[in-house]
Amino acid sequence: MKILILGVNGFIGSHLVGRILRDTTWEVYGMDLGNHKVSEYLGNPRFHYREGDISISKEWIEYHVKNCDVVLPLVAIATPKVYVTDPLRVFELDFEENLRVVRQCVKYKKRVVFPSTSEVYGMCPDAEFDEETSALVTGPIPMQRWIYSTSKQLLDRVIWGYGFRDNLQFTLFRPFNWMGPKLDSLNTAKEGSSRLVTQFAWNLFNGEPLKLVDGGAQRRCFCDVEDAMDGLMSILRNEGGKADGRIFNIGNPANDHSVQDIAERMLEIWKDHPFRLERNIPLSQIVQETSGAFYGKGYQDVLVRTPSIRRMRETFGFDPKIGIKEALRKAIDFFVEEHKAMEKIVETEG
Numbered sequence: 001m002k003i004l005i006l007g008v009n010g011f012i013g014s015h016l017v018g019r020i021l022r023d024t025t026w027e028v029y030g031m032d033l034g035n036h037k038v039s040e041y042l043g044n045p046r047f048h049y050r051e052g053d054i055s056i057s058k059e060w061i062e063y064h065v066k067n068c069d070v071v072l073p074l075v076a077i078a079t080p081k082v083y084v085t086d087p088l089r090v091f092e093l094d095f096e097e098n099l100r101v102v103r104q105c106v107k108y109k110k111r112v113v114f115p116s117t118s119e120v121y122g123m124c125p126d127a128e129f130d131e132e133t134s135a136l137v138t139g140p141i142p143m144q145r146w147i148y149s150t151s152k153q154l155l156d157r158v159i160w161g162y163g164f165r166d167n168l169q170f171t172l173f174r175p176f177n178w179m180g181p182k183l184d185s186l187n188t189a190k191e192g193s194s195r196l197v198t199q200f201a202w203n204l205f206n207g208e209p210l211k212l213v214d215g216g217a218q219r220r221c222f223c224d225v226e227d228a229m230d231g232l233m234s235i236l237r238n239e240g241g242k243a244d245g246r247i248f249n250i251g252n253p254a255n256d257h258s259v260q261d262i263a264e265r266m267l268e269i270w271k272d273h274p275f276r277l278e279r280n281i282p283l284s285q286i287v288q289e290t291s292g293a294f295y296g297k298g299y300q301d302v303l304v305r306t307p308s309i310r311r312m313r314e315t316f317g318f319d320p321k322i323g324i325k326e327a328l329r330k331a332i333d334f335f336v337e338e339h340k341a342m343e344k345i346v347e348t349e350g
Contacts, residue, residue, distance in 0.1 A: 007074035176251025180225030181334035216260035
């Protein structure tokens with residue numbers, strides 16, 4: 001099988017390449033703006049990488065959509081700060097550029113596996129979010145943070161419509177707070193622009209306060225990327241066509257924690273971490289911050305986001321096992337190694 005991954009150097013794409021090359025005989029064709037997260041795979045004869053921009057490299061993309069079996073359009077802006085500060089950029093990339101790829105899949109009759117998002121559920125009041133019965137509830141227009149959610153939801157509906165009208169073979173999957181190595185990079189972390197674990201890790205490395213936005217009572221269900229890859233690979237294998245025309249939540253309801261709890265757990269791990277002790281890095285404090293000060297005007301948060309994974313369990317036997325303590329330690333250890341590697345580069349160049 002030949003798989004085209006657009007956004008291959010991202011968090012999901014880089015882990016997926018590794019899992020595919022390790023566990024299958026499939027070939028991967030990937031494009032992204034850089035390759036630092038997939039550099040270890042560049043010498044593999046089954047990984048064909050091209051550096052490029054999805055909005056510019058249109059001929060290359062169409063050629064490989066035509067010649068591959070499965071297409072994963074993973075290119076997206078997925079950081080809340082940008083939803084608020086540059087909503088049109090989010091819409092143009094997350095919806096418009098990916099729509100063009102989806103239409104090529106329709107044209108060439110190729111299977112598309114599209115990354116929806118847990119954010120499509122918005123402020124749904126259900127205790128657990130079901131893929132097809134839960135309401136999708138977003139906030140008012142001036143709350144620009146919902147541009148990401150609605151862009152993804154609209155593309156979900158368009159893909160579903162193409163499946164209904166043109167028999168497009170598709171699967172939608174919805175990640176619920178996947179985390180782990182390569183989520184972001186400490187070297188590009190900016191306050192309000194990185195995902196939660198990366199932001200807190202950056203603060204810990206610099207002895208800075210961990211800021212709880214609006215009290216940190218917001219709860220999320222965190223899923224280690226290795227568990228997440230188990231689920232995504234099942235969808236890609238699609239044995240018996242069980243994933244066709246369906247939507248799947250991929251998450252770990254057992255790892256349901258508040259932002260405050262994540263801050264406290266990361267602080268506990270970091271307190272005795274050899275790297276901190278060796279460098280004598282001051283121990284961070286936990287402080288309070290308002291969402292307006294942290295993200296800017298136009299931000300609105302969600303207090304709970306719990307997936308039903310019944311469909312993944314019944315269809316593929318999906319059973320996430322990695323607990324939050326192990327997942328957080330893996331993430332912190334990755335950042336430590338990344339930091340050390342960057343120090344060596346600076347020393348060499350100096």
